[in-house]
Amino acid sequence: MQLTLWTYEGPPHIGAMRIATAMRGVHYVLHAPQGDTYADLLFTMIERRDQRPPVTYTTFQARDLGGDTAQLFKNAVADAYERFKPEAIIVGASCTAELIQDDPAGLALALDLPVPVIPLELPAYQRKENWGAAETFYRLTRGCIGAFPRPARTTDRLVKTCNILGPTALGFRHRDDLHEITTLLGQLGVSINVIAPLNARPSDLARIPDADFNIVLYPEIALNLATWLERQYGQKFINITPIGVGATRDFIAKVAELADIDATAMLTQTASRLNWYSRSVDSTYLTGKRVFIFGDATHAIAAARVAADELGFEVVGLGTYAREFAREIRTAAKLYNIEALVSDDYLTVEAAITAANPALVLGTQMERHIAKRLGIPCAVISAPVHVQDFPARYSPMMGFEGANVLFDSWVHPLMMGLEEHLLGMFREDFEFHGDAAPSHLGGKPVQAQPEPVLTTNQATAIWGADAEAELKKIPFFVRGKARRNTERYAAEQGTALINIETLYNAKAHFSS
Amino acid sequence: MNDLTPISDVAIPKIGCGDLPVLRERGQREVFCGLTGIVWLHRRIQDAFFLVVGSRTCAHLIQSAAGVMIFAEPRFATAIIEERDLAGLADANDELDRIVDQLIERRPDIKLLFLVGSCPSEVIKLDLSRAALRLSKRYTPALRVLSYSGSGIETTFTEGEDACLAALVPELPASPAQSLMVVGTLADVVEDQFRRLFAEMGITNVGFLPPRRAADMPPVGKGTKYILAQPFLAGTAVALDHRGATRIAAPFPLGAEGTALWFKAAGRAFDIAKSKIDDVLAKPVARARAALMRQRAVLEGRTIFFFPDSQLEIPLARFLSRELGMVLSEVGTPFLHREHLAEELALMPADVQLSEGQDVEKQLDRCRAAAPDIVVCGLGLANPLEAQGMTTKWSIELVFSPVQGFEQAGDLAELFARPLRRRALLKV
Ligand code: SF4
Ligand code: SF4
Numbered sequence: 001m002q003l004t005l006w007t008y009e010g011p012p013h014i015g016a017m018r019i020a021t022a023m024r025g026v027h028y029v030l031h032a033p034q035g036d037t038y039a040d041l042l043f044t045m046i047e048r049r050d051q052r053p054p055v056t057y058t059t060f061q062a063r064d065l066g067g068d069t070a071q072l073f074k075n076a077v078a079d080a081y082e083r084f085k086p087e088a089i090i091v092g093a094s095c096t097a098e099l100i101q102d103d104p105a106g107l108a109l110a111l112d113l114p115v116p117v118i119p120l121e122l123p124a125y126q127r128k129e130n131w132g133a134a135e136t137f138y139r140l141t142r143g144c145i146g147a148f149p150r151p152a153r154t155t156d157r158l159v160k161t162c163n164i165l166g167p168t169a170l171g172f173r174h175r176d177d178l179h180e181i182t183t184l185l186g187q188l189g190v191s192i193n194v195i196a197p198l199n200a201r202p203s204d205l206a207r208i209p210d211a212d213f214n215i216v217l218y219p220e221i222a223l224n225l226a227t228w229l230e231r232q233y234g235q236k237f238i239n240i241t242p243i244g245v246g247a248t249r250d251f252i253a254k255v256a257e258l259a260d261i262d263a264t265a266m267l268t269q270t271a272s273r274l275n276w277y278s279r280s281v282d283s284t285y286l287t288g289k290r291v292f293i294f295g296d297a298t299h300a301i302a303a304a305r306v307a308a309d310e311l312g313f314e315v316v317g318l319g320t321y322a323r324e325f326a327r328e329i330r331t332a333a334k335l336y337n338i339e340a341l342v343s344d345d346y347l348t349v350e351a352a353i354t355a356a357n358p359a360l361v362l363g364t365q366m367e368r369h370i371a372k373r374l375g376i377p378c379a380v381i382s383a384p385v386h387v388q389d390f391p392a393r394y395s396p397m398m399g400f401e402g403a404n405v406l407f408d409s410w411v412h413p414l415m416m417g418l419e420e421h422l423l424g425m426f427r428e429d430f431e432f433h434g435d436a437a438p439s440h441l442g443g444k445p446v447q448a449q450p451e452p453v454l455t456t457n458q459a460t461a462i463w464g465a466d467a468e469a470e471l472k473k474i475p476f477f478v479r480g481k482a483r484r485n486t487e488r489y490a491a492e493q494g495t496a497l498i499n500i501e502t503l504y505n506a507k508a509h510f511s512s
Numbered sequence: 513m514n515d516l517t518p519i520s521d522v523a524i525p526k527i528g529c530g531d532l533p534v535l536r537e538r539g540q541r542e543v544f545c546g547l548t549g550i551v552w553l554h555r556r557i558q559d560a561f562f563l564v565v566g567s568r569t570c571a572h573l574i575q576s577a578a579g580v581m582i583f584a585e586p587r588f589a590t591a592i593i594e595e596r597d598l599a600g601l602a603d604a605n606d607e608l609d610r611i612v613d614q615l616i617e618r619r620p621d622i623k624l625l626f627l628v629g630s631c632p633s634e635v636i637k638l639d640l641s642r643a644a645l646r647l648s649k650r651y652t653p654a655l656r657v658l659s660y661s662g663s664g665i666e667t668t669f670t671e672g673e674d675a676c677l678a679a680l681v682p683e684l685p686a687s688p689a690q691s692l693m694v695v696g697t698l699a700d701v702v703e704d705q706f707r708r709l710f711a712e713m714g715i716t717n718v719g720f721l722p723p724r725r726a727a728d729m730p731p732v733g734k735g736t737k738y739i740l741a742q743p744f745l746a747g748t749a750v751a752l753d754h755r756g757a758t759r760i761a762a763p764f765p766l767g768a769e770g771t772a773l774w775f776k777a778a779g780r781a782f783d784i785a786k787s788k789i790d791d792v793l794a795k796p797v798a799r800a801r802a803a804l805m806r807q808r809a810v811l812e813g814r815t816i817f818f819f820p821d822s823q824l825e826i827p828l829a830r831f832l833s834r835e836l837g838m839v840l841s842e843v844g845t846p847f848l849h850r851e852h853l854a855e856e857l858a859l860m861p862a863d864v865q866l867s868e869g870q871d872v873e874k875q876l877d878r879c880r881a882a883a884p885d886i887v888v889c890g891l892g893l894a895n896p897l898e899a900q901g902m903t904t905k906w907s908i909e910l911v912f913s914p915v916q917g918f919e920q921a922g923d924l925a926e927l928f929a930r931p932l933r934r935r936a937l938l939k940v
Contacts, residue, residue, distance in 0.1 A: 001565075001591045001592060001593055001594060001597055001602075001604070001607040001608065001610075001611050002591070002592045002594060003589055003590075003591055003592075003611045003614055003615065004568075004571050004589060004590045004591075004592050005586060005589050006575055006586075007568060007571045007572055007575060009568075010568065010569070010572040011567065011568040011569045011572060013569075014572065033545065033631045033663070033664035033665045034541040034542075034543055034544075034545060034664045034668065035543075035544055035545025035546075035547060035548075035569075035570075035573055035631070035663075035664030036545075036569055036573075036664065037541070037542050037543065037544075037892060038544055038548075038572075038573045038576055038577060038892070039576075040542070040891075040892030040893075041576065041890070041891035041892045042576060044891065044892055044893070044894065044895040044896055045891050045892075045894075045895065048895060049895065049896075050895060050896060050898075050899030051896050051899070052892065052893070052896045056540060057540055057541075058540070059540050059541045059664075060665065061665050061666075062634070062663075062665040062666050065635075065665065076540070079873075083873060094569055095567035095568070095569045095631075095632055096567070096569075096631035096632055096635055096664075096665070099598075099632060099635045099636060100635060123595070124567060124568065124569065125567065125593060125594055125595045125597075125598055126594070126595045128568065
């Protein structure tokens, strides 16, 4: 058993729902008790979808357990087919039904429906949401290929085509990323064969093998499938996540290579404002800002590159909750000379952030809450999602416009350039007294709350009057940090009384 | 209000709901399981911790139902069963003990721990009541450990609270003294209002179940008369009966009328003079009626359709039809407790269509055909219905917000009026 306060990922059948809900013409019959229907609200409330997910739950009860839950399941499949007339059906069990072993696959196939029926085995006690989504996408595509007629593939086409694989329902900015990337491919002159699963039909999945190559937009969802397609159909795939200016250029170069086109024009133009904004003098103040990054592996790794290479931040923490991608995140962390954090324990992540004491957190909704408590600015870069992660405006993470979005959404939470400088200069003026906060932070002083959970056994050193007075001279917006750093330094050095010496020793120690 | 009859004179006819036709459905249900009750129970009992023994699905449900993750360390958590527990590689009871140790080390302030059963823990027959006994012994007297089931195969949404309170009843201190017990979670502000009114009527020995703190469990015994503040407490009532307490039958304290009848029933049970009761209630009833008057303009004559959710549907429908002039389309409830709802059913219009249980697709068909002015439904259905042009009210808010009592009657009506007013405002 594992003690869990908050989870980063839902169970694997939620992943399957993200695929079914993204698509058209698919229905998912899930053997599950009534409470599991909560999953609908993820889509209708968080993502504000205007339709219910295409899911029928059997909602068996305790009194059914002695009787015939298998019959209940069979009826549910038959009724769902009659009512929704889907082009393909996926069937499976949630955690509880997995235990009662009714064999949804056999039961559904026995109905002999005139559409493909694809059974899913999603081990609920071992796997999680993203794995479930990837497995479903792979099984469903395999099941649909061959089940639908498709025109013979024309060899030696003049224009190469690609598939875009990965965008789902309830995905972090998938809708806007997809728009950005399809526009980009259009400008490059690459034609798109199939986009899946978002808005695809089962018959579209059957056409996936027709393309020349695949674009894996979200490896968590589509890498399995792309790997299989490469083995099976010799389709090469691109697994470069185009987040940030550099990665977008790498992506374009690779697309150009596989599509046999010349992308020089697009690679030499400056398509994003990030380049100039980051070079403009105002951004000098961003130099070396300590940033802690946590999320799904793809977004975390991509964010680290942007933070280090395009904004000049210092990456002091990098981690993911997705164990499946532990190797990738460890490799990436080496670039920044840090140890990657691989954990889905919210409290471990909180402890790591507290210890790293960053100036900015880039994380999920969970880290947003941690950062809020610690009084550290934060921007959200990854699922798990929240209603705020589906903004009304166009707000991609990917491509050149995505880079602009990253610049704005990461830099605004920080105190900015001249403003920070002016506050420092005028801090003793009455309007800028130490308790005042910049007006853009909403009027209330942002204060780090002491975290009882994390108190260590190290005794906190006592502040001498001289050091306390000196501390007051430090601009208020870094004072809290200076205090924490000094206390940490004192604890590490075994110093019981903090004097001016300790204060400056600590400053020297932490700024090196 | 059109109905100027003083509330005290409304006679409650003694009929059962056998008189009202009930459509019984058994199909796909679109409701939460009893684990959801943790979201409000943990806020009410401020030193209790709820440990669900379940799957990642259970953890995800509570997190999603709680909506925002606002609490640094919430007073609920899930012990997620893993493959090794199922494969017998780890003894589930040892594992549970280890997790509780871990929890108590982190939260020594916890006085009452609930082990909450889920579908997986029940299907693998993990005996949480035995585990609770064992752990209680280990931690006594600092901590009491109890268990109940919030599983979706046993409980529907608010029935989780019923199971929780029923587990508390055997723990209540015994006392033969005359006392009144109000049963069912109420917001603190509502509890305080109710205490004041009871005190004015002359009933002072009043306890609330669940209490705000684990140490304040109300005593129970032969002298205890209890009155339900919530309609979904079947199991708790049986447990209280076993302890010798007797139930005061009454409608539920929703709206001016329901609240007045509820207080009158309590007053009568304690032999308070009718004039005294009327005196005490006169002002709050008048205030509540005035507040309702304002919402009546928006709601009168509008039709309303209830999907089954919390078992509050029938009292709510009674309130909306009698005090606000709404027209009842279908009133669905997950479970119809005929005895506890007898006083409510007697007040319902004779032509009401009640339904019990659910077959969600068929019910959606009926709802679309009825085209009501407003639909009360769960979060999974609300936006899709709005997209089809219907106006909806999410039912979960009716459970999370303080809606009981005189002072909240206007707020309760406002919850239904707001979506209609909003729809009228929007020009997009
Ligand atoms: S219905 Fe059962 S398995 Fe699903 S969340 Fe509720 S208790 Fe857990
Ligand atoms: S007034 Fe507001 S925006 Fe302008 S410098 Fe001050 S804090 Fe920043």
